[in-house]
Amino acid sequence: MTPENRKAYWKANLRLALGCLVVWFVCSYLFGILLVEQLNAIRLGGFKLGFWFAQQGSIYTFVALIFFYAWRMNHIDQKYDVHEDD
């Protein structure tokens, strides 16, 4: 584990985390709050879309996001050889 390797690992980690953070922001703050009125013009079955994101969609996205991050990070850990011993 060289210092350069660690630096590259940290960079890859930050890129992934920030990407996930963008999705986190979009599904809740953007769709559920800032653009809620506009999205409410679109229907998802019996739901107005903005309302659905605020009370359902954002939560589902959060759950999926954490599992996705955990799964990708395990790959990155292996790739840069910084994973824990089993």
Place this chain on the structure above:
Amino acid sequence: MSLKVLTYLVVGASFALYIAIAIWSRARSTGDFYIAGKGVSPVANGMATAADWMSAASFISMAGLIAFLGYDGSVYLMGWTGGYVLLALFLAPYLRKFGKFTVPEFIAERYYSRTARIVAVICLIFISFTYVAGQMRGVGIVFSRFLEVEVTIGLVIGMGIVFVYAVLGGMKGITYTQVAQYCVLIFAYTVPAIFIAIQISGNAIPQLAFGSSVDGISLLDKLDDIVMSLGFTQYTSGAKSTIDIFCITLALMVGTAGLPHVIVRFFTVPKVRDARVSAGYALLFIAVLYTTAPAVGAMARYNLINTMQPGDIGAENGNLVYEERPDWMRTWEATGLINHEDKNGDGRVQYYNDANPAFAQTAQSYGWEGNELSVDRDIIVLSNPEIAGLPDWVIALVAAGGIAAALSTAAGLLLVISAAVSHDLIKGIFVPDISEKNELLAGRIAAAFAIMVAGYLGFDPPGWVAQVVAFAFGLAAASLFPVILLGIFYKRANKQGAIAGMVTGLFFTYAYIEYFKGLFLKWAGAPWGEDVAANWLFGISPEGIGVIGMLLNFTVALLVSHLTSPPPERIQHMIENIRVPRAIDH
């Protein structure tokens, strides 16, 4: 068998289970007591975290809150789930790699400072005690409603149960008890929800049912229609301003990620990668309740209005004749949670929004003289099984579920308080050479003492329990979260910056809430400002002000760090080390 006897049996059986688990998993070392010996599987930790997280308020009050707030209730749904994303991405894995016992311990080592540790302990104790007082109150209330005992007796029984398994079992005991409590509470929550969903829409999945059609029109559209024809705010759009919704949601999310009793749960798993995925399981288990709650809220609001308006909704004589009210309403009138006052003496129940000037003229022309029905939001969940006509064992289960939700949260909070006292104050500052055996004893005594204080606060709430949400979350967001985050992601952050940041965030947020809500300084005339949007800073309510406190904390911490000397070399190494899962050899 009468409902009361059945409830005693079900609640009694759940208590016996919790105590049996506590005896089986009692703590033998400080490692067991503080962090369950780092031996908890990610799935079990996820369940325990979910039970720890979902309090009496989540279980009993949240669906009712949403039922009456409509879209505005979304702040709680997003705010109390989205914080787990921040935890999983930015805090949990690194704090797990750090591998010690408490949150103040991390702050002390990262910022090489006993002062920082003491400030962190003060924040932690403040946050956790405010929170736990509400839980003990919740235990007392559930007891009194379902078992018909005095609130005080309910409180003492609750304290006794928590005492046995928190003092005996420590983190290890409460973790496995919480796993059992999660199962009890989620079952008790979802069963009535499913039955109500089937009754209203024919769809058994509550998350889909509240978007399905009733009489050819979507349930939510119909709900919008009927609430507005009684002068209420449209259900699917809100009354709060966008900036306030934004800030409250953010303060709750960041507050979640900064709450010590949540963070410390991720110290208990064996590996760094377990900490990441465990946050996913925690949120998955939480989401089962948090996606059901808005469905319960919408369906219950719909049910309530239809019950009160058997005729045309919004018409003069569409409302319920009081003598024809349903049985569940008679039952719950006895508790005072639902109450009818016949203001115009016509023998009918007028339920409408009498604070809406646009509707006042209509009401006047009907001869209505004000809203006659007061409904406590807690009734939405508590009366669900009866409204749905479910068997008595389901009602008994809801009682056990409410108690499980309150006890599991109380135990988690009491444990971080006792760890802060025995590990951070006694071992970390006053008696550094204390033996492990004595530290464990000190931890148990501190836990016992914390239970007494919490019980007292629950018995005699100092008036600010109702403000717990604004306070505990705003404070966690403004004090602990920024310094932990900077500690991991910004090497240049130093001791002076962290202390100045925490103190600024804590003081600002506390002062703002005190100014508008009145907490400890009621004797000096607080609150000083009227709590209305026109007076708020940037239109942000005290519930959301933690966001500004957090920004101030970050700004001050960065500024002060740059004006003072950088952290020593060994701290840089420590940060390098927590950033990678595998140990680095130097």
